[in-house]
Amino acid sequence: MASVEKLTAQPQFTLHLADVTDPGVFADLVDVTHIAYVAGSGGSAARRPIEMLRAASTGTLAALDLAARCDARIVIVTGVPEALTAPAVASYVLGHRDLENNCLAVTFDATASGYIVAEAAACYCESANVGIVRPFEVYGPHLWPGDGRVTSTICAAAVRDQTLELADGDRRSFVYVTDAVEAVIAMLDSAAFGPVDIGGPYPLTTAAFARTAVDIAGSGWVEVAPAGGANVTRHPDLTRTQSLLGWRPTTPLHDGLHHTLDWMRTILTQHPSEERLGGSNDLVNYAGVSGDANPIHWHDEVAALAGLPDVIAHGMLTMGLGAGFVTGWLGDPSAITRYGVRLSNYTVVEASAAGSVEFTGRIKSIDPETKSAVVVIVAKSAGRRIFGLATADVRFT
Structure with missing residues (x-):
């Protein structure tokens, strides 16, 4: 709500607050182009897993029905491919049988499960003009401290002059928010189904990202420990994205982190x-x-x-x-x-x-x-x- 408040004064903009899981919530909307974002960072989704799954299932289906009815393009924004693999479905959704207590023990991540459900709904909806995008580690201004993402945790620690303890070899794909938005708009204007990945130009260790943030902030410290298990590697296939959309990230990491830390500093720093x-x-x-x-x-x-x-x-x-x-x-x-x-x-x-x-x-x-x-x-x-x-x-x- 706060992120679009300044737009509400514009005559061309109308904000409609509604629960997308309510039947008929889109009944009065016509001639729209729709972007459905399955939003749910680690913190908020963990607090409200049922709401997350309802929005991803019922909400996505309602949005797909609206797009089909209006003959409108709809883009479903989900998550990283790591959360969409077959082992993830088994781990997050199916759980395992607890023979001793004769029950089904289910341990799942609401965000990852929501991504799976939303993509499944989009894949089986043949009546709507659908595109699917998967953003990786997006960072930039309005990256909220404490929202559960690794990028927000690192940037907040740098501003607060805290020590970060990170695993060695953890590699991810970091993309600046304006680049990510341009990719979504390109998908909206295309006829491609996807899924297409939105990420940075090259894989980067989390420790390297953190050291860059610490250097720019002029505060904080990074300690790297040996990985306790298999390293996390999250890197997009941008060849397909560039082929379908003609998009590639252009914001250098140093510039993007500088803008991110400047914004976060206004939120976290004392100002006498x-x-x-x-x-x-x-x-x-x-x-x-x-x-x-x-x-x-x-x-x-x-x-x-x-x-x-x-x-x-x-x-x-x-x-x-x-x-x-x-x-x-x-x-x-x-x-x-x-x-x-x-x-x-x-x-x-x-x-x-x-x-x-x-x-x-x-x-x-x-x-x-x-x-x-x-x-x-x-x-x-x-x-x-x-x-x-x-x-x-x-x-x-």
């Missing part, structure tokens, strides 16, 4: 900011606007009688400055969905000098599925901490 109060005149103006005419905020003699060193800023004013710090940090004035502050001290504003509040923030937790986070805010003035517990729930765009 000093907010200055222009003096007692600012407090007088705020008192008039807010209706809080307590003289300790604008009359130094009354403040002295109250045992204060000088006039002090309104608590709501400092809270407002804190909210402005958070929205300025995120670059979105509508980012805050909930804001709570417990005041623990006051901000002194001397008549001869402007007062100031220094704010810092850190991400306490992130929910990649909802593109939201909890930010902890620290506010200090003249070395005193003026906020006790202060948190803001925010959403990212």
Whole structure:
């Protein structure tokens, strides 16, 4: 939702939120070109496996029916071929018989199973104009920390200056997000069925990807240990992709990681900011606007009688400055969905000098599925901490 929020202001764009597993959800849609993405990173799919499988089966079938009815091109975006091999089907879907307890023990990965189900639905649907693409390790801005993917784990660790422990010899195919999008659009405009792979130009060890991220970030550390079993190798067949679509990846790894880390740094890094109060005149103006005419905020003699060193800023004013710090940090004035502050001290504003509040923030937790986070805010003035517990729930765009 957050990733398309800026598009909702465009008159040519309409956002329709619906559960694709509900019967008739597409009944009012006509003349469409559809891209069905079986979305489900390791974290979100593990939390909601049944929903993942329903979307991959019922949702994909509903989208295929819509495409057939409208004579529209539909592209099914699934996953890497490793998850689509016959052994994977047996392991993820069929499970094994537990003779001792006389039951069927099923251990499966919801994401991989979802990919299998979605591709099977597309393969057996002869009435729709279908194309299938399989993206490999996609990275780029809006790569959410904690979403379960190896790319997000590596980039977040580099920004946080953490140590990464990786297996030696693990080779994958990393492709930048804009290249991946161009491939999907090319598939949409073609008549090819596929499946076609979307990946980087050459296999790269996960350790090499991590070292490049650490070098660009200027923080973090990579430790490589011997592989405990068979090495993971995920590399696409781009010969078929180039033949059918005329597509190949063009973004160098260094450039793509630079953009990725710049975006992730804005999400994870503390950003100190000093907010200055222009003096007692600012407090007088705020008192008039807010209706809080307590003289300790604008009359130094009354403040002295109250045992204060000088006039002090309104608590709501400092809270407002804190909210402005958070929205300025995120670059979105509508980012805050909930804001709570417990005041623990006051901000002194001397008549001869402007007062100031220094704010810092850190991400306490992130929910990649909802593109939201909890930010902890620290506010200090003249070395005193003026906020006790202060948190803001925010959403990212």
